[in-house]
Amino acid sequence: MSVRLACPACRAVLVPGAHEIGRVVPCPGCGRKLRVPGAQRPSPAPVLEIPENEDEPADRSPARAERRPVPARRGSLLWLWVLLGSGAVGAAAGAGGFLLVGRDPRPGAEKPAPEGTQEASDRDPSVNDGPVPAATAFPGLKFYLPFDSISGTAVPEVVSGKAVGTLTGGTLTNGQRGKALRVSVPGSWSAPALALGDQAGAFRVPAEHPFTFSLWVRVEPSASTFTPSLNVFVGESKPVPGTNDHLQLRIGLERDFGRILASHSVTGRSTGQRQNAANPLFKTPPQGEWLHLVLIRSQKNQVQALVNGRQQAFVLKYPFPIEFETLGMFWASGAMTVEVDELCLFDRALAPDELARLGGRPVGESPPPDDPPRWPSPPPPVGTAPQPGTAAPIATPHPVPPATAFEGLQFYLDCDAASDGTVTESVSGKQVGKGAGLQLTDGARGKALRLTHEALSPVLYALDLSDQNDKFVVAVDRPFTLAFWARPVADGPRAPNFVLAFDGHTVPGPKEHRGLHLALNPLQRLADALYEDHPNGPTQAGVSQRVMAPLPEPGRWTHVALVRNPKNEMRLVVNGVPAPNPQSGRIELRYDRIGFVRSLAGVSICDVDEVCLFNRALTADELAQLAGQKPGPAAPADPVRPAGAVPAASDFPGLRFHLPCDAIEGTAVRESVSGKLVGKGQGLELVPGVRGKGIRVATKGQINDPREGLDLGTSADALAVGAGKPFTWAVWVRTDDWGRLSKLVHGKLSDSQKFRLFGFDRTKTGIEMLICEGVPGTGRAPQASGIIEFPATKEWVHLVLTRDDKGTVRWAVNGEPRAVTTGGTYSGEFRFTELALGCQQGTAFTADFDEFCLFDRVLTDDEIKKLSGRAK
Known part of the structure; x- marks a missing residue:
């Protein structure tokens, strides 16, 4: 018996032995884990397909990549040409052997594997191993770009029959269904690679009306630690004259996770500027593989995201109308290569079976939603009875010193007391901020504030510090250190997917967009800082960077510091440990709205303590001391006066x-x-x-x-x-x-x-x-x-x-x-x-x-x- 596998990553061919049928084996080229389909005894089926759902190898270093015998672009398909060139198909079939192949990307070339040739337990239903149908096969199609051809600098749109958009530097390549569009994005957020502003009318969706938005995307792998940020799709509305009413929808990708931003800013007569937004993270498959992204709004105005058919662990209530002025694809912070295929918009919510077919997955085998682990609850607020199963108090090798022990302190909330919705700022000695339902709990040093915020609340933050925005002004080229302790708290049995602990931003509008967002993502075990400075608007040229660091103990107290040194390098430091990936951070810190704990979907609960801003970059030792990882500064000697030494x-x-x-x-x-x-x-x-x-x-x-x-x-x-x-x-x-x-x-x-x-x-x-x-x-x-x-x-x-x-x-x-x-x-x-x-x-x-x-x-x-x- 002869069984041959072709690796989807490096295209190396593996001939497993009979004892390896039904087992996971390493690829001889790149080390990727591949499962050999079939039961332990030979199957009578003459042709088998293998799904490409195996885990990535632990070692993805450049050195490992260089050992691949046949380097090639990674993809989600097993190509027929591995064995077709020399007539191997007929020879293998005549010998009674087994031929393992993947799906031909050409339309109509796919043939499903014979029934019963693969064990159900071997399948990951989130992987597309069947044909991807045309979007025209589903009722309610409103807009459809198959990307099978290019017409000058435009691409054909099926529903209208016209060539639409303005394309910069695109070529065709093999895609998920026929051809796909391949673009090289120059970076620096300069302009979209595919501008679709002339199609704003086609993307209009009335308020409370269901829709389904779907596309396939693939990012060329990068050897860097963190790839540039990429906005796959961006739509923004024009602000209503005399107000800040504004809508934006963005789908962004990083190395191992993606982000969907949907925000709707409304100026209210009594409450001032209000913003309803969602900005959750979702986990993505390894880079280089095709990603099927779906946004769907139901009749109940609930917006859900599906990634390769897997429902993500967030639901956003978003009833607002969608009407864009700026519309396009592929803005990036750095040079990168991207492929896109099968972009479509439906004026209804597709059923689960239809979504499975649209993603090339078997009907009736929809993958389960992400299921985050149960979350250990921190100690209850002060004055409440202890609850079973609460987390242990903070444990640091050394006591946490006060921020006043370090020079250059500009702003300091010790969070030890709250009065009438305000807290004491120690540098000025004044009561500052505005919050509702502030609670005290055990903190990293003394007491802490427990802050609770709901996404659709009429207030923007659990603790609004916009009255102190002049204290958070840092000029370009000036160093600073922003630090605080934070501890996400469970809202029920599941962990929060995303906690926006600190947020500062300008009022949304077409001009001068700046923002600084410090978040904890317990599900991904990641601390994330995003900072933006766009003088001419959020989609125009400017600075938009992200620095990230591992989150070692989600659910426990975590010390987070964002530091900019005199060289304008921005770095995250978590629990006193600097992240190894500093980014350029030559921006001005000056925001209209500033606050702590903002929910972007559902309810966010987070404990916050020892908030401080310094007008200099603290040293590595000082940051470790501030996080309780090293002995703090020596306390001043007890001021004992020598007896009788005071003169008149x-x-x-x-x-x-x-x-x-x-x-x-x-x-x-x-x-x-x-x-x-x-x-x-x-x-x-x-x-x-x-x-x-x-x-x-x-x-x-x-x-x-x-x-x-x-x-x-x-x-x-x-x-x-x-x-x-x-x-x-x-x-x-x-x-x-x-x-x-x-x-x-x-x-x-x-x-x-x-x-x-x-x-x-x-x-x-x-x-x-x-x-x-x-x-x-x-x-x-x-x-x-x-x-x-x-x-x-x-x-x-x-x-x-x-x-x-x-x-x-x-x-x-x-x-x-x-x-x-x-x-x-x-x-x-x-x-x-x-x-x-x-x-x-x-x-x-x-x-x-x-x-x-x-x-x-x-x-x-x-x-x-x-x-x-x-x-x-």
Whole structure:
């Protein structure tokens, strides 16, 4: 008996032995696994077909490819010419042997294998091993490109009988049915290889009307780690004048997965801009094989995707009309070769048996839908009873440090608290964002936010941070690091297919399209970052790139960081491990809408923690530290003051204002330079200080109680500093309430012409200095600010602020200069109508103060060290 197999990948011929009938054997050319059809005993059938559904070899390296004896284009067919050339058919048949062949791609040449020649268990019903019929065999055909011929720069369309579209550089090749169109896409998203804008009318589908869209596509294999992004099909509507109403449909392919984007943006009168969208990923067969893609909308407005007959694990409710202005095929981010065949549109939803026939698969053997594994649920939100089967808490080799431990912090949400749908931003100390139903749960560091969003919700994000879009602006050529912890949560027994954790984009329209999307795809175990910058519209020339990294533990806490270095290389870092595929990222970050957790189909639930943006590229060690994979930065030494080493403020020239805090007279204290009683406080008491005594102030945090601990508003003129004048402020402070938001020193001026803020603030993770000035209603960008991580200590801490005659602002903690992370110059008037030592912000706190003083000059570094008791 003689059995011969032809490999569909490299066309090498294998002659298996009798003991290999019904078994999986490796190809001698490329190593691909091939199943030898038939039972263990010889079948009486004279001709057999083999389906090409075997797994790819583990080793797909270029070195392996070079060992192939007959290199050729991969395909999904076994070609007859392997054995026809020398009359082998007659010889084999006459000898009573077995001839294994595939389907001839020529129309009408296919002959089904005799019944019973292949075991049902050997078949993968998602593989097309039968003839692909013409689309005209099915009722309801609306548009049909068979790609069997080219007419000049156009292609014939069957329904209208006209040549349509504008083709750039296409040729004909063997396809799934007859011929196929082969195009070389130049890349850079320059223009579609096949423009179909003149056929927009043929693609019109009314609202809530069913349809079926089908095409075959094949991407030439690439030896690179990740191939360029390819938009196989793109349709976009023209925005309605005066609104942002906009529709787009895209089908895109990557190396091992595809993406279908369907979005409909509507401007509402009360809710503003609303976008309903789907952007799920689907798994594709190995590169180089034909892919049958189907989009089908049912009578219930449910849109499903089928890939090689296999229903994907998402369903999108999409009732909107489809009417495109821009229409075409094949935009790509890099040069690549693509083949397409049998593009057709029906004005009805084809039945499952019809879809099987359209894909060349046996009727009645529709493959089952993708079935993701059951998903381990994370711990429940704080305050709810534990549930069985919950995931273990985060386990990192080292504690996760706060973002304040690293320089260059520009924006920081520690996610430890939520109030009235807002969260605290630690750099500014303000309540920011807008969310509904925010829940607290156990986080990567302290608490975290559990965010839930439904695709058709009237809000765009679970946590909308669009009011902070000015904080997320990063200029072209400037490095940055955006990092956060995320944990997808199951909505029922199945895993989420796609979680868009962070999203920023411009309002959809024909001009200036920018976007940044960071997603976790648990099903594919992939972290995915897509960034786009198209100055002239989403389908015009510009930057559109994707960087990806493996997702090692889906369902657990994952630290994700997107980093751009000074060379404009963009890289994803997952759990402290950089991905090996940096991409060019010379784009500007500036978006209209920004938020966390956006569902693109169904419901998305995701826990988020430690959101931070740095104005520099963190080093590899810092990223590993931020992810808890290496020991974090050493905490500052406990600020223990040497006993008796603090000198009197009067020992330094230029002293203008001084509160030694050694006595309390009624509700006031005495200022030593003027000798007058100043200030007003309730419940003041004396405590041991750094020099003699100190004053303890307390605020109860109740509505009718004063906000100030020691109110110095009546001394505002004595403490005022003119514009451009140098000065030095200094004060000692001590508190046990480090975990509470409070203002240690507070100054504020606000009228119809100007506002001004100054403070030493205690945040949840550090101490912040802030100087801010502006016009009411125009935002509050700080002129100078700085923040440091500080240990919870019961010892005294010395704070100093200086400004020289050039307007340069510096600050110091315990005699050590600290970097000003934002701004650094302020030459305006330093005068306030509100001024206090200690100021509550909604919660009660207690603090001690001593040696509060103002100098009309800049103290030197040595003098500051001496004043803080750190001089050697």
